[in-house]
Amino acid sequence: MSIYNVAGRSAFVSLLILTACVNPRDNFNPFFATECTSKDSNGNCLKVTCKSDATSDCQVFAAGCLRVGANYNGSKDSGECTRASA
Numbered sequence: 001m002s003i004y005n006v007a008g009r010s011a012f013v014s015l016l017i018l019t020a021c022v023n024p025r026d027n028f029n030p031f032f033a034t035e036c037t038s039k040d041s042n043g044n045c046l047k048v049t050c051k052s053d054a055t056s057d058c059q060v061f062a063a064g065c066l067r068v069g070a071n072y073n074g075s076k077d078s079g080e081c082t083r084a085s086a
Contacts, residue, residue: 028060028061028063028064028067029064029067029068030048030050030061030064030065030068030070030081031045031048031068031070031081031083033064034048034049034050034061035048036048037049037080044083045083046082046083047080047081047082047083048080048081049078049079049080049081050062050074050078050079050080050081051077051078052076052077052078057076057077058074058075058076058077058078058079059076061079061081062074062076062079062081064081065081069084070082070083070084071083071084
């Protein structure tokens with residue numbers, strides 16, 4: 001086995017470990033992950049909504065909304081995320 005092959009496997013294993021440590025919910029952005037319910041004249045999304053179902057509630061949605069600087073109005077069962085006006 002060559003040194004390049006060993007180094008490549010080591011880098012791959014390291015990448016797998018790092019990937020496992022990153023929770024995709026930590027980077028959730030509701031404006032990219034859900035269907036837009038209101039757009040401005042340029043087509044930019046202004047509002048998205050969440051409704052809980054059997055597999056998830058709106059807690060991650062609400063946290064993502066606040067993390068991107070938008071306003072969340074609702075509960076863990078349903079709510080709206082609205083971009084803050086500039």
